[in-house]
Amino acid sequence: MRIVSVVRRELRIHDNPLWQGANEHEIVPLFVLDEFNQREHGDNLRTLFFFALNELRKQISSLGGHLYCIRTEQQEAFFATVKPDVVRFCEDHEPHSRERDSNLMRLLERIGIRYEVLRDSTLTPIPEQPFSTFTQFYKRHFLPTLQNNGLPHYPIPKHFKTPKIEFVETELPQVSSEAAKSWCIGEKEVLNRWRHYVRQHLANYEHTRNFLTETSSSRISPYIRCGLISLRQLCRDALDVSDAFVRELAWHDFYAHLLHHFPETTEQEWRLEWRRFRWRQDEKDFERWCQGQTGVPLVDAGMRQLQTEGWLPNRVRMVVASFLTKHLRIDWRWGERYFYCNLVDADLAQNVGNWQWVAGCGADAAPYFRIFNPILQAQKFDPQGEYIRKFVPELRKVPTEALFDLTKLRNCAPNYPTPMVDLEVARSEFQAEVKKHFGEKGLSQKGFD
Numbered sequence: 001m002r003i004v005s006v007v008r009r010e011l012r013i014h015d016n017p018l019w020q021g022a023n024e025h026e027i028v029p030l031f032v033l034d035e036f037n038q039r040e041h042g043d044n045l046r047t048l049f050f051f052a053l054n055e056l057r058k059q060i061s062s063l064g065g066h067l068y069c070i071r072t073e074q075q076e077a078f079f080a081t082v083k084p085d086v087v088r089f090c091e092d093h094e095p096h097s098r099e100r101d102s103n104l105m106r107l108l109e110r111i112g113i114r115y116e117v118l119r120d121s122t123l124t125p126i127p128e129q130p131f132s133t134f135t136q137f138y139k140r141h142f143l144p145t146l147q148n149n150g151l152p153h154y155p156i157p158k159h160f161k162t163p164k165i166e167f168v169e170t171e172l173p174q175v176s177s178e179a180a181k182s183w184c185i186g187e188k189e190v191l192n193r194w195r196h197y198v199r200q201h202l203a204n205y206e207h208t209r210n211f212l213t214e215t216s217s218s219r220i221s222p223y224i225r226c227g228l229i230s231l232r233q234l235c236r237d238a239l240d241v242s243d244a245f246v247r248e249l250a251w252h253d254f255y256a257h258l259l260h261h262f263p264e265t266t267e268q269e270w271r272l273e274w275r276r277f278r279w280r281q282d283e284k285d286f287e288r289w290c291q292g293q294t295g296v297p298l299v300d301a302g303m304r305q306l307q308t309e310g311w312l313p314n315r316v317r318m319v320v321a322s323f324l325t326k327h328l329r330i331d332w333r334w335g336e337r338y339f340y341c342n343l344v345d346a347d348l349a350q351n352v353g354n355w356q357w358v359a360g361c362g363a364d365a366a367p368y369f370r371i372f373n374p375i376l377q378a379q380k381f382d383p384q385g386e387y388i389r390k391f392v393p394e395l396r397k398v399p400t401e402a403l404f405d406l407t408k409l410r411n412c413a414p415n416y417p418t419p420m421v422d423l424e425v426a427r428s429e430f431q432a433e434v435k436k437h438f439g440e441k442g443l444s445q446k447g448f449d
């Protein structure tokens with residue numbers, strides 16, 4: 001049998017459903033360059049993505065095969081040349097990807113080629129009915145499905161029997177962003193780092209995950225995004241070691257299922273009652289936030305890490321997002337887009353879901369009065385100020401207690417910006433604005449607790 005396996009975000013050899021049957025059948029690995037994604041994705045994600053794709057191409061060659069690269073409009077001619085018995089690809093829940101897949105399926109039906117849709121980007125199948133709270137999703141869908149279905153493991157192919165095909169391929173884009181370079185490692189190195197994390201740190205994950213040192217969390221998200229590591233492998237390794245880690249992987253599935261059922265939430269608030277909320281659209285304030293010049297140390301450290309490394313820890317993502325949407329009351333969509341264009345792990349479902357969670361307008365979101373205090377958060381999760389000092393050089397010589405006291409900080413660091421808002425005043429203003437929008441009664445009736 002001849003199988004075309006279309007690679008999207010599963011850029012690895014190990015534990016990959018696309019290579020099932022490679023030892024017996026002719027597999028034709030194929031990558032289709034999608035113009036929409038080229039425009040949408042930022043250079044940090046594209047740098048890691050094309051690095052990983054090139055590495056995969058080399059690995060497939062070393063196993064005797066060849067990964068073909070073509071453009072969308074060449075698909076029909078390619079299938080006509082290859083004449084496969086079946087085309088297989090993995091499902092994806094982003095609105096654009098679903099449209100692309102419908103087009104592909106229509107094309108294959110028209111030219112009479114069978115297709116197979118596989119699953120790789122979530123641990124569990126998307127439930128038919130959506131869940132509006134994470135806890136229900138976790139208890140009623142995620143855990144029982146894992147228990148009943150288990151986690152299949154797909155063996156590494158011994159070799160690829162790719163037939164020789166005469167076809168003019170397309171060049172892959174050359175993208176190289178400084179921030180993403182340190183993330184560019186191959187599949188073997190990703191697995192080695194993960195195994196090291198499992199041995200040394202995973203058992204403590206529940207206690208360390210919110211701290212801001214290098215080993216507090218796994219830093220695996222960019223590799224999940226590009227499929228350099230399999231979610232099933234992560235989950236299998238974590239199942240007997242850390243329930244907290246498995247729960248975070250369940251959040252990943254939860255947000256994929258939300259985007260699948262509510263594709264309009266890339267643009268609109270999931271909670272209907274928030275759709276008319278008056279977010280501010282202040283470009284100057286937004287720019288100060290983007291540049292890490294807010295005068296609030298933990299916020300600036302996070303935004304500058306995003307600029308230099310294309311990544312930041314989950315706790316800091318929550319703090320900077322809360323500062324933007326609640327202290328500055330700026331539209332969450334602006335923050336979401338900025339993150340999406342700059343994160344090396346940028347993932348539409350995860351990004352939109354988390355932004356709406358922080359802003360308070362998403363499914364199972366943080367309540368409107370939960371406003372992260374960036375000073376207390378820094379004191380708790382960066383008690384020695386190492387994280388702040390690493391990314392905000394103006395504050396390197398400042399005594400630790402001044403990092404947690406904005407009045408003292410003004411005297412110790414004359415080159416550092418003064419805070420753009422008074423945290424307490426901004427907090428009260430946001431709460432007042434929410435109450436004005438919903439009315440006191442509306443808030444309690446809609447169960448914002």
Ligand SMILES: Cc1cc2nc3c(=O)[nH]c(=O)nc-3n(C[C@H](O)[C@H](O)[C@H](O)COP(=O)(O)OP(=O)(O)OC[C@H]3O[C@@H](n4cnc5c(N)ncnc54)[C@H](O)[C@@H]3O)c2cc1C
Nearest residue numbers: 217218219220221248251252314317318346347350351354
């Ligand atoms: C405003 C905001 C935007 C975000 N945007 C993205 C994004 O574009 N892409 C992305 O992958 N993650 C996003 N996240 C989720 C989370 O911050 C990252 O997945 C996490 O920081 C990755 O670091 P890690 O691999 O060390 O995570 P670990 O703590 O080691 O967790 C392991 C894995 O669990 C999953 N996970 C952990 N936390 C979350 C979460 N809050 N939501 C969903 N899955 C989670 C991730 O797959 C993560 O890699 C965002 C969070 C916030 C608050």
